[in-house]
Amino acid sequence: MRDELRNLRSRIDHPIRLVSLEIGEHPSAAVYMRNQRRAAENVGIEFQEVRLPADCPQAEVLRHIELWNFDEDVHGILVQRPMPDHIDVRIIQSHIAAEKDVEGMTPWNMGTILYRQPDLAPCTAAAAMKLLEKSEVDLQGAEAVVVGHSEIVGKPIAMFLLHHLSTVTVCHVGTRDLAAHTKRADIVVVAVGKAGLVTGDMLREGAVVVDIGINVTPDGMVGDCDFDTCSKVAAQITPVPGGVGPVTVAILMRNTLVAAGLAEAASV
Ligand code: NAP
Numbered sequence: 001m002r003d004e005l006r007n008l009r010s011r012i013d014h015p016i017r018l019v020s021l022e023i024g025e026h027p028s029a030a031v032y033m034r035n036q037r038r039a040a041e042n043v044g045i046e047f048q049e050v051r052l053p054a055d056c057p058q059a060e061v062l063r064h065i066e067l068w069n070f071d072e073d074v075h076g077i078l079v080q081r082p083m084p085d086h087i088d089v090r091i092i093q094s095h096i097a098a099e100k101d102v103e104g105m106t107p108w109n110m111g112t113i114l115y116r117q118p119d120l121a122p123c124t125a126a127a128a129m130k131l132l133e134k135s136e137v138d139l140q141g142a143e144a145v146v147v148g149h150s151e152i153v154g155k156p157i158a159m160f161l162l163h164h165l166s167t168v169t170v171c172h173v174g175t176r177d178l179a180a181h182t183k184r185a186d187i188v189v190v191a192v193g194k195a196g197l198v199t200g201d202m203l204r205e206g207a208v209v210v211d212i213g214i215n216v217t218p219d220g221m222v223g224d225c226d227f228d229t230c231s232k233v234a235a236q237i238t239p240v241p242g243g244v245g246p247v248t249v250a251i252l253m254r255n256t257l258v259a260a261g262l263a264e265a266a267s268v
Pocket of ligand 1: 148194245248
């Protein structure tokens with residue numbers, strides 16, 4: 001991906017700015033922001049951190065977003081989570097101009113997933129697909145099980161897999177027998193946020209497992225899959241940390257470069 005990012009950057013000859021908005025202060029977001037800043041600097045993107053106070057009214061947040069929407073020097077707008085309870089993340093996200101929505105979460109960018117690959121895809125879902133592509137996993141005709149159906153991760157991944165002609169099953173809290181589904185899958189993508197949800201005995205021998213979950217436990221950060229048992233059965237499995245996370249950050253940078261490129265093309 002490094003070469004892809006360098007190549008995209010080399011085609012744009014003006015400064016590129018990504019604004020990162022944080023409301024209040026969150027130690028958990030600090031780690032993500034450090035990684036994002038480092039990745040941005042590595043590819044020549046200016047990472048501008050803006051922190052508004054925790055009690056900032058929602059209308060004030062929206063005013064900031066409007067200013068960035070119209071600022072030609074801003075190419076991407078990133079919203080850090082969590083947000084204070086009085087802020088509706090959906091309203092904030094929907095307010096971002098679709099062409100600067102580098103997280104791919106506005107209704108427009110989400111909607112374009114139905115028409116196949118959007119310019120700005122949701123980063124984690126795109127990262128999971130990038131890992132499958134780079135691992136040369138044959139998606140056409142594969143039985144794919146996605147565990148978790150959130151708007152930003154599970155649903156877009158299910159749609160992307162469908163575009164590749166996988167036969168997709170989506171599991172969620174209403175699923176009666178999770179193991180019955182995962183056991184017959186060639187590809188298992190897990191995005192729930194429950195450590196140890198999927199264990200080796202729930203997988204088919206030789207399955208490919210993409211573990212998106214992030215769980216902080218007394219033993220450190222782990223995914224949703226029990227790595228010790230799953231890795232004995234799976235042909236390939238992404239580790240946590242160090243698997244989907246860094247690729248998600250790389251996709252965020254790619255989206256920012258794509259947004260900057262689109263803005264440049266629109267201005268000529
Ligand atoms: P989310 O919005 O909380 O969604 C979790 C999903 O899991 C929901 O669809 C939920 O269903 C489903 N679920 C809950 N319990 C389940 C169970 N027992 N069996 C099957 N499905 C179940 O979380 P998210 O934003 O999608 O994130 C999921 C995980 O990925 C989290 O651990 C998050 O930290 C991690 N994540 C990682 C990255 C990365 O870059 N690596 C990025 C984003 C998120 P209901 O809605 O029906 O309850």
